[in-house]
Amino acid sequence: xxxxxxxxxxxxxxxxxxxxxxxxxxxxxxxxxxxxxxxxxxxxxxxxxxxxxxxxxxxxxxxxxxxxxxxxxxxxxxxxxxxxxxxxxxxxxxxxxxxxxxxxxxxxxxxxxxxxxxxxxxxxxxxxxxxxxxxxxxxxxxxxxxxxxxxxxxxxxxxxxxxxxxxxxxxxxxxxxxxxxxxxxxxxxxxxxxxxxxxxxxxxxxxxxxxxxxxxxxxxxxxxxxxxxxxxxxxxxxxxxxxxxxxxxxxxxxxxxxxxxxxxxxxxxxxxxxxxxxxxxxxxxxxxxxxxxxxxxxxxxxxxxxxxxxxxxxxxxxx
Amino acid sequence: xxxxxxxxxxxxxxxxxxxxxxxxxxxxxxxxxxxxxxxxxxxxxxxxxxxxxxxxxxxxxxxxxxxxxxxxxxxxxxxxxxxxxxxxxxxxxxxxxxxxxxxxxxxxxxxxxxxxxxxxxxxxxxxxxxxxxxxxxxxxxxxxxxxxxxxxxxxxxxxxxxxxxxxxxxxxxxxxxxxxxxxxxxxxxxxxxxxxxxxxxxxxxxxxxxxxxxxxxxxxxxxxxxxxxxxxxxxxxxxxxxxxxxxxxxxxxxxxxxxxxxxxxxxxxxxxxxxxxxxxxxxxxxxxxxxxxxxxxxxxxxxxxxxxxxxxxxxxxxxxxxxxxxxxxxxxxxxxxxxxxxxxxxxxxxxxxxxxxxxxxxxxxxxxxxxxxxxxxxxxxxxxxxxxxxxxxxxxxxxxxxxxxxxxxxxxxxxxxxxxxxxxxxxxxxxxxxxxxxxxxxxxxxxx
Numbered sequence: 001x002x003x004x005x006x007x008x009x010x011x012x013x014x015x016x017x018x019x020x021x022x023x024x025x026x027x028x029x030x031x032x033x034x035x036x037x038x039x040x041x042x043x044x045x046x047x048x049x050x051x052x053x054x055x056x057x058x059x060x061x062x063x064x065x066x067x068x069x070x071x072x073x074x075x076x077x078x079x080x081x082x083x084x085x086x087x088x089x090x091x092x093x094x095x096x097x098x099x100x101x102x103x104x105x106x107x108x109x110x111x112x113x114x115x116x117x118x119x120x121x122x123x124x125x126x127x128x129x130x131x132x133x134x135x136x137x138x139x140x141x142x143x144x145x146x147x148x149x150x151x152x153x154x155x156x157x158x159x160x161x162x163x164x165x166x167x168x169x170x171x172x173x174x175x176x177x178x179x180x181x182x183x184x185x186x187x188x189x190x191x192x193x194x195x196x197x198x199x200x201x202x203x204x205x206x207x208x209x210x211x212x213x214x215x216x217x218x219x220x221x222x223x224x225x226x227x228x229x230x231x232x233x234x235x236x237x238x239x240x241x242x243x244x245x246x247x248x249x250x251x252x253x254x255x256x257x258x259x260x261x262x263x264x265x266x267x268x269x270x271x272x273x274x275x276x277x278x279x280x281x282x283x284x285x286x287x288x289x290x291x292x293x294x295x296x297x298x299x300x301x302x303x304x305x306x307x308x309x310x311x312x313x314x315x316x317x318x319x
Numbered sequence: 320x321x322x323x324x325x326x327x328x329x330x331x332x333x334x335x336x337x338x339x340x341x342x343x344x345x346x347x348x349x350x351x352x353x354x355x356x357x358x359x360x361x362x363x364x365x366x367x368x369x370x371x372x373x374x375x376x377x378x379x380x381x382x383x384x385x386x387x388x389x390x391x392x393x394x395x396x397x398x399x400x401x402x403x404x405x406x407x408x409x410x411x412x413x414x415x416x417x418x419x420x421x422x423x424x425x426x427x428x429x430x431x432x433x434x435x436x437x438x439x440x441x442x443x444x445x446x447x448x449x450x451x452x453x454x455x456x457x458x459x460x461x462x463x464x465x466x467x468x469x470x471x472x473x474x475x476x477x478x479x480x481x482x483x484x485x486x487x488x489x490x491x492x493x494x495x496x497x498x499x500x501x502x503x504x505x506x507x508x509x510x511x512x513x514x515x516x517x518x519x520x521x522x523x524x525x526x527x528x529x530x531x532x533x534x535x536x537x538x539x540x541x542x543x544x545x546x547x548x549x550x551x552x553x554x555x556x557x558x559x560x561x562x563x564x565x566x567x568x569x570x571x572x573x574x575x576x577x578x579x580x581x582x583x584x585x586x587x588x589x590x591x592x593x594x595x596x597x598x599x600x601x602x603x604x605x606x607x608x609x610x611x612x613x614x615x616x617x618x619x620x621x622x623x624x625x626x627x628x629x630x631x632x633x634x635x636x637x638x639x640x641x642x643x644x645x646x647x648x649x650x651x652x653x654x655x656x657x658x659x660x661x662x663x664x665x666x667x668x669x670x671x672x673x674x675x676x677x678x679x680x681x682x683x684x685x686x687x688x689x690x691x692x693x694x695x696x697x698x699x700x701x702x703x704x705x706x707x708x709x710x711x712x713x714x715x716x717x718x719x720x721x722x723x724x725x726x727x728x729x730x731x732x733x734x735x736x737x738x739x740x741x742x743x744x745x746x747x748x749x750x751x752x753x754x755x756x757x758x759x760x761x762x763x764x765x766x767x
Contacts, residue, residue, distance in 0.1 A: 065441035
């Protein structure tokens, strides 16, 4: 190749080579050009800040006045001198452990129901998906009204069936269940995924099962569920990661964003935010974020290791 | 070989394109600093534009602050103030980021309680060189407010507005309950006694409550009220959370709270949690303790309510009617390009004319003493308005500001859950305050 003749190609030479650039080269150049925005974006807006925060976690960085290397002091402080971090971790785990299975099961159930082919499926699909489109703070404020203890719609409805509803967001024992309950409302996003995968399940499998005399529960359990496990797995992993990062809900729905009452809504990220932007202890907050990262990483790896035991890919050769 | 070369050249391309981007950024910076030198020479004749950040974007506040700015701009031709509105949730994180980036506003409205904290962290500008030239300026302000702007003896901001809590009572309800409508409670015992007399019950349900503990103000204010001291002893520089008076106050508060119980209070609070609905305005509450600014709700939604205002009741006769307040300051972020011009505007902003205008139009208690006194006699306020404003100005003499101690910036986050534990019945007042005291001491230790 011409390029090989002179490694330290002068400007003239490189001009020449440009002209006779091979097709292969052109293609790869175009390829790199096409992914360049992402790569640049990743390097500048992700990898850069990521590395910075890793370094920052070993300093007493406070944004404006100091950034001295202090070794692993932040990490030591985390384990020895911050009782709130354990409360926040406990709250977060509580939330993850309840909300992830519930939303996943709810979404699967809902999509199976919608997949029965009854009339009006499209309308129901839209209705159930709608909450997933509405986002953020507006919805939370709406729910704060719905969950109001004496005049809220939720407790009014409960009252009709003779149940005296709890004080939801004012009672520390009910704040997290209230949040989980609220999150169930927006499981339409997951539902849509399942619906798509359900429609991909081959009818011939059901027909074969019917010939063998399988009832509808057995068909669901032995055909539907295994066939959609890849999607369940995907949904589980992503909502797992998402649930660990819960922040907005608690920030908006507790008095002045402090995670009250009685610290019942102090989630890990809320505590981190307070450390970073309320008291400017940015180095410590960075250390906290890396701690959370490691927790999520370990659990996700654990998930991936467990996956082959229950996730079934069509056409896969199981040994 | 060729594939290696290829990847090297691709890498080069990537680096080059990155380089271009960075160069672009660098270019921007240069242009920025050139611009700076240009305007810095503006002192001889040219107009200097300064950027003023506030979070006042509401229909009521925005026109007021913009009128003040307009008045200033037309009062001279050297400095032009530009108002930048940033939402409450963003303004201070944006400020922080812009200071770190070396391109902050020239003047910003910020929280009064953390002035020293920001000073310690190089986020605002020491104003002592200006105040040394014009020492009389500091006498404009309520001393408690001015003192809150000091860090190591130097001022880093000037107070702008403030607030103070006191008592509002419904005279008609007093009369109907057989109480003297002109005599508000003056001690805690009286408050409790009158409050209970004013309750109206329908079966098990409260139709009206006399006074609701934990509504409007919570136990923290009553602890201040008890002995005129907050959680922190600034002279000894240590927390005094579990002192005797605080335990007594919290015990009283808890007992009064239990008289109604969680359920009644929570549902009452949640029902009126929204800004527009207030139980006092809705005539479901006969006595309330609130901010001076609460009057605007009465004015706008409770026209028929015949009310009076009085200081917070004292713990015992003669123990004082201390109250609690907060507020905002105006300060020059560290690294601002036009500190001198910002100072000129800062002086105007805290002077009588601007402060009186702010006070009257926004019904807000201002830091300038003279402006507050003038506002309380302003013909633009109704009789009720004047009455409330005068009470607020008077109340300022016994209002405590609680700046965040440098050694324990997030101490409130530690104390509040303990207070909540008391109300939930998980801890006795003594246990909770002891625990809070110890936790804050530990926090101080770990921040050393």
